[in-house]
Amino acid sequence: MQNIFIVGSKGIPGSYGGYETFVDKLTEYHQDQPEIKYHVACAVDEAEKVGEFTYHNAHCFNVLRKPIGPAQAIFYDTDALKYCVAYIKQHHISNPIVYVLACRIGPFFNKYVKQIHQLGGKVYVNPDGHEWMRAKWPAPVRKYWKISEQLMVKHADLLVCDSKNIEKYIRTSYESYKPQTTFIAYGAETRKSTLTDADPALTDWYRSKGLAPGEYYLVVGRFVPENNYETMIREFMKSHTKKHFALITNVSDKFLEDLKRKTGFDRDPRIKFVGTVYNTELLMKIRENAYGYFHGHEVGGTNPSLLEALGSTRLNLLLDVGFNKEVAEDSALYWNKSDGDLARLIDQADQMLPEEIDRYDQLSTDRIRQAYSWDYICGRYMDLFLNNCSEM
Known part of the structure; x- marks a missing residue:
């Protein structure tokens, strides 16, 4: 042994x-x-x-x-x-x-x-x-x-x-x-959540946060500067999307105040800090029902939240750095931190045909199944x- x-x-x-x-x-x-x-x-x-x-x-x-x-x-x-x-x-x-x-x-x-x-x-x-x-x-x-x-x-x-x-x-x-x-x-997992769309845990969460399936972009991650929350929020505010931006994260008051001062996100009703979610099945279902997932991590190796998003979320918009491209390859869309780049990508994603999103969904799920x-x-x-x- x-x-x-x-x-x-x-x-x-x-x-x-x-x-x-x-x-x-x-x-x-x-x-x-x-x-x-x-x-x-x-x-x-x-x-x-x-x-x-x-x-x-x-x-x-x-x-x-x-x-x-x-x-x-x-x-x-x-x-x-x-x-x-x-x-x-x-x-x-x-x-x-x-x-x-x-x-x-x-x-x-x-x-x-x-x-x-x-x-x-x-x-x-x-x-x-x-x-x-x-x-x-x-x-x-x-x-x-x-x-x-x-x-x-x-x-x-x-x-x-x-x-x-x-x-x-x-x-x-x-x-x-x-x-x-x-x-x-x-x-990462490639299975689907055990929760149904009608499960009270899910519907109650949506109701309390003012969200609806398929009508939000999502991010899940630690509330730290190197995850590029400021860039994602600033660019989302520049986009023309009618969807919400739901941020599942542990909120540091100081960092939140800094973000508010720099971006004025509190004046944009589309942006919602929704707290943390520790129910694994609920979090998986929230990922599955998101229109798209943002990933702004640029420090570290293979990030668990990225793998989970690729396994669950249909469309993923990732910061263009080596760590993220290594994992997702051609199964995601990529953005950089230059002014207007992510905003343009969000507007582009909003106009994508269902069959195009289906193709990215299949590619990302296959990528996780085969290598992760x-x-x-x-x-x-x-x-x-x-x-x-x-x-x-």
Whole structure:
């Protein structure tokens, strides 16, 4: 049996971030595989909740997340690694693989890599996206993220990149380290929502938000500057569409006020900030019923919300950057940040014939099914963990 220790997600079940969904799906798809055993670190904020439990046949262990501000995630990861090392020793586990998600603990990383190597194990890292480029971090924090990434790339046995662009960046930026890399993407569903068009959960949501099926463009994502909300809102306001723009996001008051001051979106009744939606089936149905989906992410690897949109929404309008084109290829429409470009594309999309939209819908669904379905992605991880197929 191959033992896999996963560190760096908030844990399973019940969290809805990208890494959390990945770990949930990985353990779900492999729960009946006798050759593999997962051990998953899960974050808790109360000491009395520290303990162990089983979920999807995975051994889950709670790690106390210390209330120490921005450094909280760093110490959560290192405490989880301490637990892994102790557990491997105590249970005499042969050839373990410790898989660390994200590059948060670079200055402390080599210490744990050495300990795991001494126990006959290997350490894999998923480098995520360009955390050090995110505008939300002040300059000293961005510098830390870059140094941390550098040190984790240097000492990892294998970098598992969820984007070919990220893999290329790792190989070229850290060429002197000769990093071992492989590409395995994030996954998505291609099935339809279990909700019907008449389901009260859906109709009540539409009624409360002033929306109707097929009469809105949609965006789902974190409310951060590098997701280009300002550009999307400004361009939507310039367009002639009669449809609404529904933004499903967690709202930061400061960022919202900045946007309001810069764009005046509060004077455009078409633009609706509709809060967050944590009901998975409801969110899937809202995606399916959107006229079109906007994706403005420009920092990071394969973005979960993009995959979900390509799997569910009929027409997708994406920011023209390498990460997005790598995923969607010819199954989407593309825009850039120059003045008027997205506004023109929205007006063009409004005039598209149903059969043309059907063609894009089929192309995007096929793209997800062939290269990004959870069944395919979890199969790739099974090969990696059992056969060490890093070059595939």
